[in-house]
Amino acid sequence: AIDSAQRLLRTSHNSMAARDVLGVAYLQQGRVNEALRMADQMVNISPLDPSHHFKKAVLFQQQGMLREAVREFTRVAELSPETEMGWEARQAVELIDNQQMRAIVLVASEDPIFRIKLRRDPVMATRERGFFLSDAAASALQMLDLDGLAACSSGYQPVLYH
Numbered sequence: 730a731i732d733s734a735q736r737l738l739r740t741s742h743n744s745m746a747a748r749d750v751l752g753v754a755y756l757q758q759g760r761v762n763e764a765l766r767m768a769d770q771m772v773n774i775s776p777l778d779p780s781h782h783f784k785k786a787v788l789f790q791q792q793g794m795l796r797e798a799v800r801e802f803t804r805v806a807e808l809s810p811e812t813e814m815g816w817e818a819r820q821a822v823e824l825i826d827n828q829q830m831r832a833i834v835l836v837a838s839e840d841p842i843f844r845i846k847l848r849r850d851p852v853m854a855t856r857e858r859g860f861f862l863s864d865a866a867a868s869a870l871q872m873l874d875l876d877g878l879a880a881c882s883s884g885y886q887p888v889l890y891h
Contacts (some may be wrong), residue, residue, distance in 0.1 A: 730754045743774055752784065764788055779808040783818060795825055796861035803863065826866035833860060837875060844875050 731754045737747040752767035768785040775781060786801030798821075805818035833855055837844045846854035851870045855862060862870065 745771060745774065748774075756788075761788060761792060765792070777808060779805045779812075779814055779818075782808065783814055786818070786821065790821070790825065795829070799825055799861060799863050822863050826863050829855075829860045829862060830866060830870070833858075833870065834873070837873075847873075848875055 734747040734750040748767045752764045755764040765788045771781040782801045782804045789798035802818040802821045806815045809815040
């Protein structure tokens with residue numbers, strides 16, 4: 730499939746079908762960076778097609794590149810707000826945000842310096858720790874009861890077994 734699609738690209742440089750086949754074949758072989766390159770080329774050729782952005786977002790998410798995944802999923806939701814793909818993109822952003830918020834809460838409950846940084850500038854504090862939240866999640870984070878987190882963590886006593 731890869732050889733055939735590459736031959737097709739040599740004769741038909743803008744072939745979306747060849748790029749799509751290459752992306753899927755690369756992904757099946759575990760060559761995620763090459764699959765991402767194909768998705769990126771598809772977005773460059775047809776920037777208003779939400780399906781290309783969706784493919785790119787999923788690949789970014791698989792690579793752990795959450796900032797880029799959220800950006801692409803958000804773009805899909807903007808390009809096709811009333812479609813199933815737009816709904817799935819919004820769900821994906823929400824899932825990414827929820828996973829990160831759980832981790833942020835855990836870190837904040839155990840790390841007083843991180844809690845202080847969260848009070849000052851939640852977006853900068855989370856980015857320093859490698860998190861990237863959507864605008865909605867960043868707003869929700871600002872309403873988080875950080876003092877309540879500190880109280881929860883200070884009352885915790887580990888169980889010791891002898």
